[in-house]
Amino acid sequence: MLIRLDPASPEPLFAQLAAAVRGAIARGELTAGERLPSARELAESLGLNVHTVLHGYQRLRDEGLVELRRGRGAVVTPSGADGLARLRHALADVTAEARRLGLSAGELTELIRKEYS
Amino acid sequence: MLIRLDPASPEPLFAQLAAAVRGAIARGELTAGERLPSARELAESLGLNVHTVLHGYQRLRDEGLVELRRGRGAVVTPSGADGLARLRHALADVTAEARRLGLSAGELTELIRKEYS
DNA sequence: GTATTGTTCTAGCTCTAATAGAACAACTTG
DNA sequence: CAAGTTGTTCTATTAGAGCTAGAACAATAC
Numbered sequence: 639m640l641i642r643l644d645p646a647s648p649e650p651l652f653a654q655l656a657a658a659v660r661g662a663i664a665r666g667e668l669t670a671g672e673r674l675p676s677a678r679e680l681a682e683s684l685g686l687n688v689h690t691v692l693h694g695y696q697r698l699r700d701e702g703l704v705e706l707r708r709g710r711g712a713v714v715t716p717s718g719a720d721g722l723a724r725l726r727h728a729l730a731d732v733t734a735e736a737r738r739l740g741l742s743a744g745e746l747t748e749l750i751r752k753e754y755s
Numbered sequence: 756m757l758i759r760l761d762p763a764s765p766e767p768l769f770a771q772l773a774a775a776v777r778g779a780i781a782r783g784e785l786t787a788g789e790r791l792p793s794a795r796e797l798a799e800s801l802g803l804n805v806h807t808v809l810h811g812y813q814r815l816r817d818e819g820l821v822e823l824r825r826g827r828g829a830v831v832t833p834s835g836a837d838g839l840a841r842l843r844h845a846l847a848d849v850t851a852e853a854r855r856l857g858l859s860a861g862e863l864t865e866l867i868r869k870e871y872s
Numbered sequence: 873g874t875a876t877t878g879t880t881c882t883a884g885c886t887c888t889a890a891t892a893g894a895a896c897a898a899c900t901t902g
Numbered sequence: 903c904a905a906g907t908t909g910t911t912c913t914a915t916t917a918g919a920g921c922t923a924g925a926a927c928a929a930t931a932c
């Protein structure tokens with residue numbers, strides 16, 4: 639799993655890291671039961687602090703995508719892997735266009751809610 | 756145009772303000788050539804600092820949605836209004852397709868949230 | 873000419889992100 | 903059981919963004 643981070647981005651590093659893992663799960667590059675590198679390992683290889691990596695892992699845990707256990711590390715959950723893989727591509731074009739126009743995720747979802755009602 | 760801001764949100768106030776205006780344009784509540792309230796006026800009525808409002812306006816200008824001129828204020832550009840209107844139509848197509856496939860609004864917005872992260 | 877409005881500048885305050893180091897608790901492995 | 907691995911928790915510091923504040927300035931409208 640290749641992870642590239644941009645320190646100059648307004649997006650926090652821990653969030654970029656979480657996003658990278660999330661994307662890998664959605665694309666099927668990481669499957670249920672697979673284990674992520676240990677925080678200390680990944681921090682070393684990415685040139686980050688251990689706490690920053692753990693912060694990202696904890697966000698993924700909050701989203702239900704991975705399980706964290708001491709001594710074992712971070713493991714992809716079945717529910718997380720299943721839920722992500724679906725209609726993601728169908729939305730890619732629209733979200734890219736929306737982002738180009740400066741819309742936030744909140745604004746886009748707001749438009750959708752109105753569209754559905 | 757009603758603007759509601761949440762100071763407790765992680766989203767910066769200037770960004771929330773820009774988002775509100777953007778949404779109003781996308782929904783057609785603000786049309787090309789229309790003038791926004793002056794920064795000093797809006798700051799007063801929203802309980803914000805003038806600079807915060809101007810920060811939001813400047814973001815909208817960077818996105819090409821409004822023009823800023825001293826003495827005149829912020830005016831919605833034709834190109835900005837058009838672009839957002841187009842997106843709105845594209846979005847209508849996607850939501851129609853999603854509905855045809857049996858997705859709920861919640862599922863769709865959840866996918867978008869992940870797409871943006 | 874006068875009022876309005878955005879632009880620019882300095883300044884201070886607060887909060888988040890990121891880093892750093894240390895000790896600790898739970899789990900895995902031999 | 904013993905040792906190593908890994909996440910958890912704690913305190914602390916640094917850097918930057920966001921927001922507020924006040925002032926002076928420049929372009930436009932009337």
